Amino acid sequence: MTQQIDRRLFLKASGATVLGASLFALAACAPGGSAAAPTTGPRRVRAAWWGGDVRHAKFNGIYDLYQKGHDDVTIEREFADWAAYWERLPTQFAGGNAPDIFHVTERQIADYASRGQVADLEALASSGALDLSKFSQASLDAGRYKDQLIMLLVGATIPATMFNQTVFDQVGVDTPANDWTWDEFVSASEKFKAAGLVGSTYQAIASPVFDTFLAQNGKSLFAPDASPELNFDAKDAEEWFQLWKDLQDAGLCQSAESASEEQGAPFEDTIFAKGQAAIHVQNSNQLVTFQSAIGDQYTLGLSAFPQIGKKPASLVIGSYVCVNEKSSQKEESARIIDFFVNDPEANKIFGLELGTPGNSNWVDAVSSEVTGADKLVLDFAGAVENQSVFAAIRPTGASRAETLMVELGLAVAFGQQSPKDAGTRLVDELSSVIS
The missing domain is CATH 3.40.190.10 (Periplasmic binding protein-like II)
Structure with missing residues (x-):
């Protein structure tokens, strides 16, 4: 399990001034x-x-x-x-x-x-x-x-929903709240598809986002204290891959080809940075980088990752x-x-x-x-403090999770592997490499 963050230790922000220190800065x-x-x-x-x-x-x-x-x-x-x-x-x-x-x-x-x-x-x-x-x-x-x-x-x-507020306004989609659900995420993506845009980037490949999904069900990728054990099962992984496969099959998220091409690409070259996708899931601090790269053409915003599991959770990394x-x-x-x-x-x-x-x-x-994007990052951190959990150090060999999630996520996207088989392989291979 990840460690629950004490409310008193998380960042408080009001206006353009930080009123208190954070978990990270007391x-x-x-x-x-x-x-x-x-x-x-x-x-x-x-x-x-x-x-x-x-x-x-x-x-x-x-x-x-x-x-x-x-x-x-x-x-x-x-x-x-x-x-x-x-x-x-x-x-x-x-x-x-x-x-x-x-x-x-x-x-x-x-x-x-x-x-x-x-x-x-x-x-x-x-x-x-x-x-x-x-x-x-x-x-x-x-x-x-x-x-x-x-x-x-x-x-x-914090892995968060990063959204293009300009595109949301143009299409007439409500700004996502920090308590929005997966159904609302899908509904918004349908509206963007109807407007000729990509609803969301493809996130089945991202281990921090998968870890956020697990945290919503009281689980995590790995056991605490860097011990060599998994804290999820193949069914959890299958559900995760299936969620994104369903989105992709419905044309509501980034294509397999586009997701593959963006591996290793600079932020500035992504379809989200170019305004071609309305929603991205990325670490909250990247809002500053994206907004700087985009300039005045678009205004970006942040909200929590939509709730899929039993309770809202935001993973702090x-x-x-x-x-x-x-x-x-x-x-x-x-x-x-x-x-x-x-x-x-x-x-x-x-x-x-x-x-x-x-x-x-x-x-x-x-x-x-x-000011600007920096203030949004601080405000967001304060807004989700009550549902935030601190990610623990992963065990030796766990770095394989990063590349394996990409491999399996893309294999599912290209139809080379089923979500069930990908979930089983994720558990089997990670279990074999951690120590």
């Missing part, structure tokens, strides 16, 4: 004081991340700013889209050539932590290289693997930053991370690109400037 008596000044001598640090052009520009802006104040440090940047990043990183670790700083989610970290490839951040904080004092205990606990702090939360987000245990520049890497998460100017550059920050001073740095 100041705590966490270890680490002010980061120590860097030692002398030239240093090269490699930093890697995933994303599109907007995110790349923000990372580069922060790293350029750091280098201006540290003439003896060069940050070598390695970035790619999501698919290419996760294809490259395991190969780099296997070859002993992994970056010093790298980004993960709870879905992949156990694969690296179980091999001792991730540095202890509390040890680096104790050395004075990293200040953790503004992070909440909850956000620090989310980054622990077997009681060791191995990743630091830089943004938390995190983006984290880590230090390579084998790095020859662990302390400098920690100082760069410290700058990234604690420097007000760096915080303003990055904003809410990856979602709600993990520390209170970051929230303070950006709260007075929250």
Whole structure:
């Protein structure tokens, strides 16, 4: 099971100002004081991340700013889209050539932590290289693997219904509420089809969205605490694949061909970004990226994923930053991370690109400037706080869930496999690879 989020810890937003800290940003008596000044001598640090052009520009802006104040440090940047990043990183670790700083989610970290490839951040904080004092205990606990702090939360987000408000208004479809149902989702898609548009993108391939569906029935993809067990059965998976197959057969969602072509494509090149699909299900923080890419042509909005199960549920997933245990520049890497998460100017550059920050001073740095899409993201987080659950670290081998969901979802879409067979294979194969 995922962990229920305490209402008091979730973000409150009103108007353009954040009125309270969030689950991710309540100041705590966490270890680490002010980061120590860097030692002398030239240093090269490699930093890697995933994303599109907007995110790349923000990372580069922060790293350029750091280098201006540290003439003896060069940050070598390695970035790619999501698919290419996760294809490259395991190969780099296997070859002993992994970056010093790298980004993960709870879905992949156990694969690296179980091999001792991730540095202890509390040890680096104790050395004075990293200040953790503004992070909440909850956000620090989310980054622990077997009681060791191995990743630091830089943004938390929620798989949500992202909709094109402009298209909704043009077609005359009501804005979806946070308590809308699957039947209402289907009804809206029918109206968009009648208007010559794609109702929704195809989401049978997305494991976080499937995990949200499971959470609505009190289940999850994997057991808590990274233990090597599944927390759903083949019937659950069959129902999931069948829901999207029915939509596709009715012409209410993205075609198999289009969904396949978009694998690994930048956000800017998707049919949703181009205004050809009215509904997408994506991490809530991506609203900022999409709105920036689309510009003034369309106005986007957010609502909860429609309720299919017994109760509403919104899954909170995190983006984290880590230090390579084998790095020859662990302390400098920690100082760069410290700058990234604690420097007000760096915080303003990055904003809410990856979602709600993990520390209170970051929230303070950006709260007075929250407008537009950023404000919508914060408002949405506050609106669904009572139904939100925190995703746990997945067990070793669980990263296969990402690619397997794509393979099976597309196989169902192309008619190469039935929903029942796909559900059985999902359970059988995941059970065989986790440990």
